[in-house]
Structure formats: C-alpha cells, structure tokens
Amino acid sequence: xxxxxxxxxxxxxxxxxxxxxxxxxxxxxxxxxxxxxxxxxxxxxxxxxxxxxxxxxxxxxxxxxxxxxxxxxxxxxxxxxxxxxxxxxxxxxxxxxxxxxxxxxxxxxxxxxxxxxxxxxxxxxxxxxxxxxxxxxxxxxxxxxxxxxxxxxxxxxxxxxxxxxxxxxxxxxxxxxxxxxxxxxxxxxxxxxxxxxxxxxxxxxxxxxxxxxxxxxxxxxxxxxxxxxxxxxxxxxxxxxxxxxxxxxxxxxxxxxxxxxxxxxxxxxxxxxxxxxxxxxxxxxxxxxxxxxxxxxxxxxxxxxx
Amino acid sequence: xxxxxxxxxxxxxxxxxxxxxxxxxxxxxxxxxxxxxxxxxxxxxxxxxxxxxxxxxxxxxxxxxxxxxxxxxxxxxxxxxxxxxxxxxxxxxxxxxxxxxxxxxxxxxxxxxxxxxxxxxxxxxxxxxxxxxxxxxxxxxxxxxxxxxxxxxxxxxxxxxxxxxxxxxxxxxxxxxxxxxxxxxxxxxxxxxxxxxxxxxxxxxxxxxxxxxxxxxxxxxxxxxxxxxxxxxxxxxxxxxxxxxxxxxxxxxxxxxxxxxxxxxxxxxxxxxxxxxxxxxxxxxxxx
Numbered sequence: 001x002x003x004x005x006x007x008x009x010x011x012x013x014x015x016x017x018x019x020x021x022x023x024x025x026x027x028x029x030x031x032x033x034x035x036x037x038x039x040x041x042x043x044x045x046x047x048x049x050x051x052x053x054x055x056x057x058x059x060x061x062x063x064x065x066x067x068x069x070x071x072x073x074x075x076x077x078x079x080x081x082x083x084x085x086x087x088x089x090x091x092x093x094x095x096x097x098x099x100x101x102x103x104x105x106x107x108x109x110x111x112x113x114x115x116x117x118x119x120x121x122x123x124x125x126x127x128x129x130x131x132x133x134x135x136x137x138x139x140x141x142x143x144x145x146x147x148x149x150x151x152x153x154x155x156x157x158x159x160x161x162x163x164x165x166x167x168x169x170x171x172x173x174x175x176x177x178x179x180x181x182x183x184x185x186x187x188x189x190x191x192x193x194x195x196x197x198x199x200x201x202x203x204x205x206x207x208x209x210x211x212x213x214x215x216x217x218x219x220x221x222x223x224x225x226x227x228x229x230x231x232x233x234x235x236x237x238x239x240x241x242x243x244x245x246x247x248x249x250x251x252x253x254x255x256x257x258x259x260x261x262x263x264x265x266x267x268x269x270x271x272x273x274x275x276x277x278x279x280x281x282x283x284x285x286x287x288x289x290x291x292x293x294x295x296x297x298x299x300x301x302x303x304x305x306x
Numbered sequence: 307x308x309x310x311x312x313x314x315x316x317x318x319x320x321x322x323x324x325x326x327x328x329x330x331x332x333x334x335x336x337x338x339x340x341x342x343x344x345x346x347x348x349x350x351x352x353x354x355x356x357x358x359x360x361x362x363x364x365x366x367x368x369x370x371x372x373x374x375x376x377x378x379x380x381x382x383x384x385x386x387x388x389x390x391x392x393x394x395x396x397x398x399x400x401x402x403x404x405x406x407x408x409x410x411x412x413x414x415x416x417x418x419x420x421x422x423x424x425x426x427x428x429x430x431x432x433x434x435x436x437x438x439x440x441x442x443x444x445x446x447x448x449x450x451x452x453x454x455x456x457x458x459x460x461x462x463x464x465x466x467x468x469x470x471x472x473x474x475x476x477x478x479x480x481x482x483x484x485x486x487x488x489x490x491x492x493x494x495x496x497x498x499x500x501x502x503x504x505x506x507x508x509x510x511x512x513x514x515x516x517x518x519x520x521x522x523x524x525x526x527x528x529x530x531x532x533x534x535x536x537x538x539x540x541x542x543x544x545x546x547x548x549x550x551x552x553x554x555x556x557x558x559x560x561x562x563x564x565x566x567x568x569x570x571x572x573x574x575x576x577x578x579x580x581x582x583x584x585x586x587x588x589x590x591x592x593x594x
Binding site for chain 1: 308309310311312313314315316318319321322323325326328329330332333334336337392393396397398403405407408409410411412413414415416417418419420421424425426428429433434435436437439467470471472474475476478479480514517518521524527528530531548549550552553556557562565569572573576577579580581583584587588590591
C-alpha cells in the first residue's frame, strides 16, 4: 500500500501546482469520469448481465407459467403465457393436508435445525476466532470435511442410527441429521464475521467489569448481528434444499414437501400444474429473504471466507 | 489476529463436538463396520477384511461411475469458471444495477435441488417444455429421455444454470475489493483491457477463484438430486454419477458391504480435497 499512498500524495502536489482554471478543472473531471467508467468501457456492458439473467429466468418463468395453467392447457396447445390463468393448482395444495403438511413439516425441521446449528456454533466460532487451544486446527478442518461430505454416504447409516433411537419419521431426526453440514457451515461463517471484530473490544469490556455471558450478549452479539443473520439464512437454505437425507429419514408424519413432490411425479405422473405450483411455493422462501442478504451471498457460500 | 492460548476454550467447542460426533462419527463408524464384515442376514456378521474394498476397486461399475463423475466435474469447471469470470467482469460496479443483478443471479442458488431437477425436467420436455419444444421446432432431434448425449447436455446446462452464479458472485466480491487507485495507475500507464485483466484483476481474484474451483468441484463430485430427478441416472447408466450409484447400491440393492467400502473410498477422496481447500483458506486468512 505504501507506493499507493505515494501516488496519491504525488497527485495532490501535482494538483496544487496546476493553475486552478475552470478549463483544467473540467478536464480533470472528464478524466476522472473516464477512469471511473473503466471496466465498463463499451456502451454495451449491460448486455452480458442481461442475457445471463434472461437465461436464468426463463426456466423459472416456465414453471410459474405452468403453475397458472390447468392440465388440458399444459398438455394441449403450446403457449408462452397462460391463456386462462387459474389458481386451481394452488387451491389443490392449500386444501389438501397431504400437500400442505409437507410445507409445515419442512418448515418445522428447518427452523429446528437453524436454531440448533446457530446456537451451538456461536460459542464454538468465538473460541476459534479468539483462542488457540489443543487441536484447534484439526477440529476446524474436521468440521470442514463434514460440510463437504456427500449426503449419499450418510443416508443409510443415518437411517440405522435413528431407527435404533426410535426417531425415524420425526422432525428432530431430520433437524439433527442436517446438523452434519449446517453446524460446520455456521461455525465457519460466524468465525469469518467474528474475526472481523477487533479483539480490543473484548479486552476493554473485561476491564470494564463485564462478565463473559453479559459481554457476549450485550456487546458482542450486536456487533456480529449481520453475521448471525447470514448464518441463519444459510442454515435455513441448505436445510431447505436438501432432499436425500430428509427423504430417507421420514415416511409420513414428517415427510418434507420435496419428497411429496417426487412421489407425485412417479405415481400419478401427470398432474403437471400442481407439481409446478408446489415447485413455485418452494422457491418463495428463498426469494422473499434474499434481498436482505444480497451483499453476503458470496460470503455465505464461501463459508465466510471472501 | 493474535489469538491467546487457552485450553478452556474447549468447553465452548464441546457442544459442536458432541453434536457433530453424533451426526458424523457414529454413522461413519457404522460404515466402517459394514465395510469389513459380511453377513448372511439375521444380524450375524463375520470378518471380511479387505474383501469389499478389493471388490469395489476391481468393479467396472465403480470405475465407470467415477469416470463419468470426473468427466462431468471437468466439463462443469471448464464452462462455469470462465463464464463466471466473464459475467463478473461485466457486472455493474455501482448504481441500482448492482442489487438487482445480485438478487436475480443468486435466485437459482436458493432453489431446492429437487425443484431444480423438476424445473429442467419440465423445461426440457419435447411436448410441454419451452426448451424441448423450441429445439424440436428448430429441427433438432432432441430427447433427453432416450438419447445419452442429450441427457448429458441437459444435465450440464442445468448445472451451469444452477451454479454459475456462485462463481459470478465470488469473482464479483474479489473484483469490488480492488481499489480504484490501481485502475487509475493502469490508465496513466496506458494499459490495455487485457493487461488490466491479466495483471490487476486476475491476481486479485485468484484466491476467490480457488475457492470457487474447489467448491464447484466438490459439489459437482457429490451431485445427486438434480440428475436423479431429471434422468434418474439414465438412459441406461449414462448419467449415473457416484452418489446415484452409491444410493442404488446401498438402498436399492441393499448391498451393504460394497456400498460401505465405496463410501469410504468416496469419503477419502473428499477428505483429500477438503484438505486442499483448508490449506488455501488458512493461507488466505494468514495473509488477511
């Protein structure tokens, strides 16, 4: 950074020397504007993001489009938008307990998982970010391997483990199983945020006579509030999108919406409108809260390391 | 940050340790258990040694699934990484476009994986899907259900659709951290667009890029739900990747010994990659 400071210093002296005529100032401003625009030099910089976003939105649009059609229209005439928009597909879902219970089940175990994961991850992340202790690096690495573990490896052993405890088809079973990848995720994300808080704050608080729990709740938590929010969001998201483990551990009472959807595809097979409506409803939770975490999405996916 | 040595910190880590031990170590021990034993049913097990490992390492089926998965991961990386960089370079740096781009681009990342499968299953159908119907109308003989090549193209395009945004967002995070002064210096030196990319942007991005490559490799290496929903591993076995094969072996055929041995081989590969990831991350943290 030293040479950069030097350049700015040079620039400053340079500016002082130039006569501050109006002409020179406009020229300076023009140069500055040009410099700022570099990276978007061509006038068509917006073209690439636009094309990419259209590519992303088309399949989603198609699903939404289908969810407003009835089956005759879907299978009959090919149309780019619903000719006779109908809410019948959504009505099916909201009136049939075997459908809407799927959403309730998913939300129950996802919320349980988020609460458990973040609650146990908070002290651990604090320990990793502030202290060195015996085996800390190994432990941190071991957590990572669990985040990277393929769910397929764990599906069968999970089934046997939770059968042994009589927990099959309960929400808590899925919530605990999802801790496999969500606890490491929460620890890594929170550690990333906590390491950004200077240690002097802790020390000052202790000198001021704060006890650890009081310091943690009253001073530290507000400082990493956004980190906690991001960790919650990502735990929620990864538990919400997972299917394999959730499906293996449930039969009827706690069956997630994702599993109910796949069953409908294979069994009755052709109710495309309802399938599309169910799909749209699973996208909504993510779409609703994404605005609040937009600046942290990269950080969350990269385990707090961007 | 300078961290103080304090072994009492173990008490803060203990809940995590217990929880993850319950959901990781016990299941893994079951897997190890199965991988070295054989059974004729009735819960009677006897020692099988390395038999299952030899069987899995000599089975064509395992190596074919592994090969398919490696080819898949390679194609994914070759497409998604350059595409992600290219899009990140063209993202707006300020103004109302930034949040709009971030939110819209992140949307596919937040869709449940089986719904991603469903979306593309429907989108690619030749009778009711926009993609399949349009391709047919344009005269392509497209059918992802019967044609292995079309099935591969569909699965790859689906993954590009699903995950390229991750690369974009990571690269973008790297790009916005470059101070304006760097660009001003380049401008004064009369650097070309390519030189700016090669000597300013790429070096600043290379850590995020490493993270992106590793994450994309890992996640594509254990992909299960999306191709399972779209193609079910078919036509034939042509899109049966490692995870799909493993679940078939364990739950479909209930071949526990072989499935367990395969799990362990699979897990060891993942461990190795995690170690690379960890080394990169800690090197990055040390520099921070």
